[in-house]
Amino acid sequence: MFYLGGFFGVITLALWIFAVVDVITTDEGSCRNLPKFGWLILVLFFPLVGSIVWFVAGRPQTSGRVYRGAYERETPRFPEYDRPGRFAAGSPDDDEDFLRRCRERAEEQRRKGREEG
Known part of the structure; x- marks a missing residue:
């Protein structure tokens, strides 16, 4: 029984x-x-x-789960990027200031390379 x-x-x-x-x-x-x-x-x-x-x-909620093909895995979370009011360009081409600084830095590195070599 x-x-x-x-x-x-x-x-x-x-x-x-x-x-x-x-x-x-x-x-x-x-x-x-x-x-x-x-x-x-x-x-x-x-x-x-x-x-x-x-x-x-x-228990913590697991809302960050995404179905990817045959496997299910947790998407990484970066809370520092979820702050309200934080500007984030959609693509690197949208942020002209960023591109200008990259070009200036590259040009400075080329100039230093020529001076040393």
Whole structure:
């Protein structure tokens, strides 16, 4: 005869272990709604409820996933480029000042090369 309480206990234990390991290996800045230490305490003292709440409200969201052919991989995120008001040219040809500085630098390097050689 199948014992339902034992099955529920094993599932709870597996979920709890997975949640504890997940909380420990998650980056401090990636946790949502509570500090990492708070999530660890919650999951340790309330195994079933804490684990479920961690997966629903605390675990980092992985919205940066992109499907690429047969493989799925995470796209790199650079939060310093997501600042509001930051100007970024669409292509190098759009930023005339950048191109002018590149030309000046190249010309200066050529001139120094001719003087040395």
